[in-house]
Amino acid sequence: MDLSARSQLVETLIPIIRKAGKAALRLQHDGLAVMTKEDGSPVTTADLASNEILRAGCQALFPDIAVISEEDSPAMGTGKSTNDTFFLIDPLDGTKEFMNGREEFAVNVALVESGRASVGLIYAPACDRLFFSHGPGRAFERTAGRRRNLPYRPPAGRQLNALISRSHCDPQTLALLKILQPCKVREMGSSLKFALVAAAEADVYLRLGPTMAWDRAAGQAIVEAAGGVVLQADGSPLRYGPDRNVKVDGFFATRTPQLAERVIAAIRTLESGSAVAFPQ
The missing domain is CATH 3.40.190.80 (D-Maltodextrin-Binding Protein; domain 2)
Structure with missing residues (x-):
């Protein structure tokens, strides 16, 4: 996939990842149910709601790209073999912080091509910060309607x-x-x-x-x-x-x-x- 195609993919995914993040945020203080997975780690109804939105969106918009999620099996992916290109998603990263009422949780979506993470999106709904990239020199933050290039300039002499x-x-x-x-x-x-x-x-x-x-x-x-x-x-x-x-x-x-x-x-x-x- 070339840079133009990756850029278009990111712009298409941004409404989906925002929707998933906002769905999780609504559930954080509204009747959240917590379960335990086979490995002993927690999973919440917010994890599952976000996962459903991401998986459905990715499959509807990019039916030829398989999806691997923390919360389900890669066998659920459709189309192209996961040996080549696939989405890798974490529908709610930072579940423990989420359960403790903190803002330090995020939704992760990556596109993997030939073993490399070529596209990345991280959305932190509690602070409404969206970070994304689609190639070298093409990393951005979009917050409060503004898109800014990354990185910012750190203060001189900072420890x-x-x-x-x-x-x-x-x-x-x-x-x-x-x-x-x-x-x-x-x-x-x-x-x-x-x-x-x-x-x-x-x-x-x-x-x-x-x-x-x-x-x-x-x-x-x-x-x-x-x-x-x-x-x-x-x-x-x-x-x-x-x-x-x-x-x-x-x-x-x-x-x-x-x-x-x-x-x-x-x-x-x-x-x-x-x-x-x-x-x-």
């Missing part, structure tokens, strides 16, 4: 700003933060951490614990389109395939390649001298 998971922090990440000091650390839920790195509102997002593809794909597409870097903890690229059970044991996102080199150097320092075991 390193690091984002970590509020609900899923791990010993490896905490150890890495010590190496990266001095830095300002902020805990936050959901893929919004990717979006803030892409916008240069933060410098680095560290997550050295396990994650699933739908946690990362949309955010990776947006960060990379904004000129940033997203890599596995060992410095290798992140790739995507149709197997929904594949986890990645650690990644990081930075707003510049130079910051990525700094993080990789810090990880190597820990690997060579720390008792904290890193995933291999």
